Amino acid sequence: MKMDSLDPRIKRWKLQEQRQEEYSSSSLDQLPTYEVFIQLKEGKAFEHAGIVHASTADMAFLFAKEQFSRRYSCTGMWVVASEQVWVTTYSELEENIYDHIGQPAGEENDPQDDFDVFHLYKRGKQHKHVGQVKAQDTRMALLKAKASFDTGRPVLNIWLIRSINIQASTPEDQVIWSTLSEKTHRDVISYRAGDKLNKFKEKHNEG
Amino acid sequence: MYGGGNIFEVNKSDNLNQEDPVKLDEFEARIARGEKVEPSDWMPALYRKQLIRMIEQHAHSEIIGALPEGTWITRAPGFKRKMALMAKVQDEVGHAQLLYSAAETLGKSREQMMQDLINGRSKYSNIFNYPAFTWADSTIISWLVDAGAIVNQLANSKGSYGPYCRALERICAEESFHLKYGHHAVIHLATGTNIQREMVQGALNRWWPPMMHFFGPPDKISVHTEVLTKWKVKMATNDECRQQFLDMYVPKIWELNLTIPDPNLRKNSETRQWEYSEPDWDEFIRVINGDGPCNAERLSVRRTAEERGEWVRKALLTKEAKYVTPLA
């Protein structure tokens, strides 16, 4: 089938004929995923925003900036490879998942790693950062999280991430968001047309 | 942006007899309680399959929808319009990313979705198989096609699948800018010179029929989807969405003194329903099955973009080369 197109790419790329052969790409051609967390204001908790596909954490950070902080300014961003997130099961019927977790049995021997702990309070919402614990493994980190962050308010699901695996923005990085307030062309307020419309309607109704 | 009118196909083989009745009960009870379903929850195979299909179609619609508008960026009249349209098209591609990620949580990889799109095995909104002849077409798309998309997306954002709802919340927030920008641009043309008015009227004439197709075939000839409604996958019927769209936008078109190219369009004051000439559903089926004015070029451009980017993605996956000083 000949393509007679208004799309300039058709000419530029010489795509005159429709190709019949199947398209296939190599495995993982679309790159692995990273989870993105955003802090909207100084002092507020980091919150999960979504996923980006990238080959490295640095690249994930750039993509995340474009995808999740293109419109609204924020004060911090974390990215972490999806495979580095350790996830509990979801509790049923709004039970507190911590109720199914025991108490730490005495002191462990020299806890080494920092873990960041995230809570989900309601299905359909995003996971929120609640703090850090020191532990030697995720099992121990979960017990410590219960000791530190279980307030009795139902937590439906918990994520644990070794802090070392989080690529975090630094205070110097905040300049990447400093021009956002100038980009009013992305915002509804730049497209008010009520006056023009009313003037037109008045004139039209008179005539 | 996005088209409504998902074509749901419920096959005979999709019956729920193979599902564990206890788990199915719990699943349905969760939805009835108004709780969202999350990726690791048990779900019936049919729920997973239809959601993948719907979210994937939605994602494809966003990137394919960026094509007709994208070609107008360089020719948009003036710096402000270029900036606005560029921001809008960037949003649409971002929507695709959000949606592909949501579909991926159900177990279909992005690689597979790309391949199915390019090989014509999965659909996208039919409306993007039509060409944007003039600048006015681009403004009508930004206003009315996005308006239709918002009707659909707002309904879907109340659905039962957590990741899809979260993606839609972000998307709807950005769509309000698209709608305002599109309306602003159409008002500018419609209140302008005679040539501008003719241009925008011409574009409206071209886009009205596909816009009437946008929400899909009428309920009376659509596949029955009671189970998908019960599971909060399908949140409003095609006709409900179409009526809502007409209710919100016909008055806004008329106040610009533009003519909608359908002499039978009127609101019945007794039934409170819009009446209109029945759209050509044969054309709709023909175009959705590949025989529209732009089907071939849309997939061709998408495929070429994918192929041209392949070496970059390959390079990114290869470990960094390390410099070692030669020995002798």
Ligand SMILES: [Fe+2]
């Ligand atoms: Fe759109």
Ligand SMILES: [Fe+2]
């Ligand atoms: Fe849009």
Ligand SMILES: [Fe+2]
């Ligand atoms: Fe969109």
